[in-house]
Amino acid sequence: MTVPSIARARPAGRGARMAGLALAAVFAFWAGDAAHAADAASKAAGSASAPILILDPWVRPTLGQVPSSAAYMIISNRGRAEDVLVSLATPASRKATLHESLMQGGVMRMRPVRGGLRIPAGKTVKLAPGGLHVMLMGLTRTLRPGETIALTLRFEKAGPVTVRVPVRKSARRAGDHGHGMGRDLDRAMRGSH
């Protein structure tokens, strides 16, 4: 009577371990510091067949008690059709929205971009300080230089694209900028195979 129950217990135990591993992977991914999960996702996102490519992403470190931050990047559409960035999400903040900064009466203000951000076919759109940026509101953790967060950009056609975004105080200097971009492009062109 006990033998069959032990026999049955084995696969169940294995199944439970597998479920545990799967759960851990999901949790690690949403926790945002799982370099592998985000890395795997960004590799898939940057594969040779993917029309949307995210280059040089970075996010500002938390400033004192300020509960918000901004992220920047270059979005490249190598496809033959226009795509639209419709929404953003990150485990690092409760809200992630697209903003644009503009001068109004000599004062720098920012406002949400409505209706999504169009990325025309074959074009590149730059999110940079003083212009378009991803506004992270309600930070769920402190962002320290050297860390990374996962950011998911959802496109109308390409769907969700998840990238690993390093926390840094400023963009790469113009000198290494082209360099880094070339390296990223190289990697993307080589694809995952």
Ligand SMILES: [Cu+2]
């Ligand atoms: Cu903003």
